Amino acid sequence: MNADQKLEIIKKHIGVFPDFPKKGIVFRDVFAALTNSEVCIYLRDLLVEHIKLNYPDVDLIVGLESRGFLFNLLIASELGVGCAPIRKKGKLPGECISVEYTLEYGSDIFEMQKSAIKPGQKVVIVDDLLATGGSLEAAIKLLRKAGAIVQEGLVVLELVDLGGRKRLDCNVHSLIKYE
Template identity: 45%
Template sequence: MPVKSRIRTIPHFPKPGIQFRDITTLLKDPVGFRITITELVSRYADMKIDKVAAIESRGFIIGAPLAFALGVGFVPVRKAGKLPGDKIGHDYELEYGSDRVELHRDAIQPGEKILLVDDLVATGGTALAAATLIEKAGGTVVECCFVIDLPDVGGRKRLEQAGHAVYALCAFEGD
């Protein structure tokens, strides 16, 4: 697949044993970036989506042009303390500690259909927290969309077990 072939692997980052999947090589390639957005637009063009919500920060890079191309609104899902207006949040557990995602209270109206976007799904913790936050705001998550799935880490399965549809353009299994 053209998208997968444009993603660089950086071994032992951020720590030994981790194979970091770096989308910056995909993003700097005008053909690869265009293919990425075009394939996603093709998938979602006929679905009834009101807004694209994307997770900070690499999700913004994919989510914003996707929302633009679909002709729908864009909602940033931010880390705690980054949004200036009245906001709602959801706390979630990490392997070592906890974190929080937030969005503006008026970003999603009750009943809106939301496409959740990020660059990569690994453990699925942040995506699951973002999906929970969208539902807390009154939205319905149509699908969780990623450029990359790391199936060995289990995030896709975790999201599906929580009742969410998941789609990824490519997957990196094993090392």
């Protein structure tokens, strides 16, 4: 089965919830797709193959809280590289580095354990969704603050109309785009 066929199967299983979390929003839910074992395998294949082809020298796969955690260990183990989380403030033990970022409704802080990254490491950030771009933008800033070389932000779904990609100053790849 080729990549396009795998993507079509994944798309068919993405949950669609109109008016969630509020009226006028169409929520695209990757969790609905992950209940299907075939989709899990195809999603893994597409994510891993993309990185192998485009970033064969990647050192670390970074997952964003919390759905990015579903993918970063999976990808890292397939590639034989390490993985690390970026979490909201106060969720990680030990010495952390942090960055504050703005959300639609206020601000938040992302943190990463200082020991998780070494200056000069090449990283790919993975998350389930690119919407307004705030989380991914903050992760890029945090990783660069730690001395990492951000090769790409890799997401499963992108809500193109929200323009999140415009905020990002690195390569971005989304498997599925919704207009």
